[in-house]
Amino acid sequence: GRVTGPDGFVLLPGYFDRAAQESLLAGVLGGIGAAPLYRPSMPRNGQPLSVQMSNFGPLGWVADQAGYRYEPEHPVTGAPWPSMPPALLELWAAVSGWHQPPQACLITVYGPDSRLGLHVDADEDARDAPVVSVSLGDRARFRLGGPLRNSPSRSLVLSSGDVVVLGGASRRFFHGVDRIYPGTSTLLPAPFHPGRINLTLRRVR
Numbered sequence: 786g787r788v789t790g791p792d793g794f795v796l797l798p799g800y801f802d803r804a805a806q807e808s809l810l811a812g813v814l815g816g817i818g819a820a821p822l823y824r825p826s827m828p829r830n831g832q833p834l835s836v837q838m839s840n841f842g843p844l845g846w847v848a849d850q851a852g853y854r855y856e857p858e859h860p861v862t863g864a865p866w867p868s869m870p871p872a873l874l875e876l877w878a879a880v881s882g883w884h885q886p887p888q889a890c891l892i893t894v895y896g897p898d899s900r901l902g903l904h905v906d907a908d909e910d911a912r913d914a915p916v917v918s919v920s921l922g923d924r925a926r927f928r929l930g931g932p933l934r935n936s937p938s939r940s941l942v943l944s945s946g947d948v949v950v951l952g953g954a955s956r957r958f959f960h961g962v963d964r965i966y967p968g969t970s971t972l973l974p975a976p977f978h979p980g981r982i983n984l985t986l987r988r989v990r
């Protein structure tokens with residue numbers, strides 16, 4: 786199936802079957818063994834986010850008191866980010882419509898009470914490249930707005946194995962994660978269950 790939303794937003798429900806999700810998860814768990822999850826904080830007030838993060842690929846998104854930016858190294862260990870799992874490079878080639886490979890894969894780990902407030906992804910200089918997002922684990926209520934913070938928004942449920950391609954104007958739309966529905970998937974092991982892992986593939990520059 787394929788659900789086409791406004792302005793370049795495409796949802797591919799169940800893109801990855803259970804076996805493919807398990808294989809992706811093994812890659813993610815291996816990656817965060819080498820590049821441990823850390824809890825970013827917001828630049829303005831130093832407030833910790835309710836999610837934990839890490840990255841794959843030549844560049845990784847980091848947040849701390851100094852700001853939001855892309856860095857080639859892990860902010861805590863100083864080591865380069867692990868390379869991107871081949872399955873994610875294949876996904877990008879299959880769905881992004883972009884000829885260059887992704888430079889960053891942000892790994893975001895949600896607990897049962899984590900949320901992500903309404904925001905725009907604007908730390909990338911590559912303004913025209915799409916973002917490709919993969920959901921693993923418990924379902925989430927995703928909110929898709931428009932170009933302005935007060936644009937009308939709709940919510941949709943993202944389930945384990947779903948892929949979203951944010952192309953065109955939707956790449957710069959306000960969006961967020963309102964809530965996790967704990968215990969709606971059996972994919973993730975402890976300590977990630979109940980919870981959700983989201984992977985976002987991006988061009989940065």
Ligand code: MD5
Nearest residue numbers: 906916918929951955956958960983985
């Ligand atoms: C998530 N993560 O489900 C989402 C998926 C993030 C984030 O928002 O920044 O890590 S990425 C969804 C996204 C990216 C760019 C544009 C839009 C959505 N959009 O206009 O809806 O954990």
Ligand code: FE
Nearest residue numbers: 904905906960
């Ligand atoms: Fe975002």
